[in-house]
Amino acid sequence: xxxxxxxxxxxxxxxxxxVRGVSFDLAKGxxxxxxxxxxxxxxxxxxxxxxxxxxxxGRVLLxxxxxAAVPSxxxxxxxxxxxxxxxxxxxxxxVEENLLLGKxxxxxxxxxxxxxxxxxxxxxxxxxxxxxxxxxGEQQATAIGRALMSNPDILLxxxxxxxxxxxxxxxxxxxxxxxLTSGTTIVLVEQDLARAMSVASRVICMLEGRIVLDxxxxxxxxxxxxxxxxxxxxxxxxxxxx
Amino acid sequence: MINTLLQGILLGGYxxxxxxxxxxxxxxxxxxxxxxxxxxxxxxxxxWLLAAKFGIPPFAGLLIVLPVxxxxxxxxxxxxxxxxxxGGTLLPILTTxxxxxxxxNLLFExxxxxxxxxxxxxxxxxxxxxxxxxxxxxxxxxxxxMVTAILILGGLQFFLSRFALGRAIRATxxxxxxxxxxGIDARRVxxxxxxxxxxxxxxxxxxxxxxxxxxxxxxxxxxxxxxEAAVIGGAGSLWGTLAGGIVLGxxxxxxxxxxxxxxxxxxxxxxxxxxxxxxxxxxxxVLDKFGxxxxxRARLRSPT
Numbered sequence: 001x002x003x004x005x006x007x008x009x010x011x012x013x014x015x016x017x018x019v020r021g022v023s024f025d026l027a028k029g030x031x032x033x034x035x036x037x038x039x040x041x042x043x044x045x046x047x048x049x050x051x052x053x054x055x056x057x058g059r060v061l062l063x064x065x066x067x068a069a070v071p072s073x074x075x076x077x078x079x080x081x082x083x084x085x086x087x088x089x090x091x092x093x094x095v096e097e098n099l100l101l102g103k104x105x106x107x108x109x110x111x112x113x114x115x116x117x118x119x120x121x122x123x124x125x126x127x128x129x130x131x132x133x134x135x136x137g138e139q140q141a142t143a144i145g146r147a148l149m150s151n152p153d154i155l156l157x158x159x160x161x162x163x164x165x166x167x168x169x170x171x172x173x174x175x176x177x178x179x180l181t182s183g184t185t186i187v188l189v190e191q192d193l194a195r196a197m198s199v200a201s202r203v204i205c206m207l208e209g210r211i212v213l214d215x216x217x218x219x220x221x222x223x224x225x226x227x228x229x230x231x232x233x234x235x236x237x238x239x240x241x242x
Numbered sequence: 243m244i245n246t247l248l249q250g251i252l253l254g255g256y257x258x259x260x261x262x263x264x265x266x267x268x269x270x271x272x273x274x275x276x277x278x279x280x281x282x283x284x285x286x287x288x289x290w291l292l293a294a295k296f297g298i299p300p301f302a303g304l305l306i307v308l309p310v311x312x313x314x315x316x317x318x319x320x321x322x323x324x325x326x327x328x329g330g331t332l333l334p335i336l337t338t339x340x341x342x343x344x345x346x347n348l349l350f351e352x353x354x355x356x357x358x359x360x361x362x363x364x365x366x367x368x369x370x371x372x373x374x375x376x377x378x379x380x381x382x383x384x385x386x387x388m389v390t391a392i393l394i395l396g397g398l399q400f401f402l403s404r405f406a407l408g409r410a411i412r413a414t415x416x417x418x419x420x421x422x423x424x425g426i427d428a429r430r431v432x433x434x435x436x437x438x439x440x441x442x443x444x445x446x447x448x449x450x451x452x453x454x455x456x457x458x459x460x461x462x463x464x465x466x467x468x469x470e471a472a473v474i475g476g477a478g479s480l481w482g483t484l485a486g487g488i489v490l491g492x493x494x495x496x497x498x499x500x501x502x503x504x505x506x507x508x509x510x511x512x513x514x515x516x517x518x519x520x521x522x523x524x525x526x527x528v529l530d531k532f533g534x535x536x537x538x539r540a541r542l543r544s545p546t
Contacts (some may be wrong), residue, residue: 050423051422052419052422052423071422071427072422072423073421073422073423073424073425073426073427073428074427076423076424076425077425082423084420084423088417088419088420088423090412090413090416090417090420091416092412092416093409093412093413093416097409100406100409101409101410101413101421101424101425101426102424102425103406104406104410104424104425104426105424105425106425146424147424150424150425
């Protein structure tokens with residue numbers, strides 16, 4: 001049985017349709033890298049799974065339960081946590097307060113403030129600092145820690161490397177490594193193809209709101225993904241057909 | 243002069259009590275509740291009714307009125323403010339303006355034009371005072387109002403910073419969309435915040451009735467005082483509200499010393515002066531630098 005199933009999902013921003021007929025299943029323990037160019041619909045898809053965007057049609061199923069009528073604040077109680085693009089921390093609150101907010105859903109589990117601080121040691125000395133005063137890497141670690149505090153079944157990570165220097169991204173991924181290998185089910189939206197493919201067990205590439213590639217990470221090369229990323233596979237197909 | 247300053251400072255306690263709800267609601271939901279004063283007057287009438295008809299003293303009556311006010315706040319948010327807030331920032335202002343007219347006229351229909359007071363039901367508290375050396379008199383009720391203001395503001399500050407619900411209120415105030423993504427039900431949090439606001443409004447109504455007379459249409463001036471104190475102290479800042487109340491009370495007391503009609507004018511003049519200095523950010527860099535050098539905003543900042 002799939003942990004998460006997406007069925008014919010359509011999501012629009014006003015007149016613009018950002019996600020078109022997307023379907024896929026996610027098994028427990030999978031690390032799915034969701035790649036694609038800007039505007040491909042990755043973030044919208046992730047936010048729809050988290051309940052922040054309502055789909056115009058299609059279904060999001062968690063353990064076969066339809067989440068259509070479940071608002072975002074209840075989806076986290078069901079086990080879906082999103083680390084949003086741009087971190088979206090509460091800047092007037094401290095690291096500890098942000099982490100405690102992650103407990104709002106009331107889900108019980110192994111994640112606590114101490115465990116988050118052990119997983120992200122750079123946050124330890126900054127525990128009582130307001131998050132608005134943190135570096136980008138510290139903010140990202142806080143955002144991931146906040147999501148982990150809800151003890152999620154599925155962790156949705158949206159552009160964790162966005163706006164961070166390569167050195168800081170290395171550090172964040174090093175800290176994520178234990179999480180990635182611990183069996184947590186993860187959907188990772190990432191612009192950095194090499195990095196996404198290095199940590200994922202499966203790769204989905206989106207183009208103009210549609211899935212154009214869905215394969216196990218071991219079965220794709222960077223060239224495959226690059227072709228799908230830029231729509232070159234479609235252009236090649238059209239040329240051969242003509 | 244010392245007497246005047248002291249009375250002004252203590253009067254600020256009442257203004258802080260009535261303004262803190264207005265400020266709290268604005269900081270959490272970005273709603274300016276123009277029915278704030280009318281709701282305070284309604285609470286005062288509730289206490290008067292309990293005292294005059296059922297013999298329940300006002301302080302005991304608060305045990306009934308405050309939960310009722312909290313329930314009114316919850317319902318107000320769920321059925322009126324939440325819906326009107328979906329229509330943009332202007333609609334809640336118009337809605338609460340309409341609500342104030344409805345409340346005022348319902349009170350007028352029920353209680354008529356006669357002025358009422360809770361003073362007869364609290365013994366000599368409304369006029370009793372302590373005499374200090376130097377012929378200085380300190381009103382017991384005024385001290386009680388100031389202490390209550392400090393307790394309310396301190397309690398709110400403690401609640402917002404130490405309790406999970408308080409943190410949820412602050413998170414919702416800062417970013418309601420992200421609050422939903424971390425598992426906070428923004429609708430529930432806003433309803434709780436409005437209920438808390440209405441409790442403070444109920445306390446303000448009690449003090450209004452104890453320190454002065456009130457009538458069905460007394461809500462307008464109370465709203466104005468609350469608004470002035472909140473703006474002077476920095477809308478959305480809890481301790482700033484206390485500072486704003488004290489500044490307003492001082493300005494009114496000093497105005498009354500200068501001219502018999504100067505009580506209200508003094509307060510309004512101070513309000514306009516503060517507003518002028520704040521708006522001068524957009525056109526008078528000298529005043530802006532002066533304000534920045536005092537670091538007033540940082541000093542008065544609250545968790546909200």
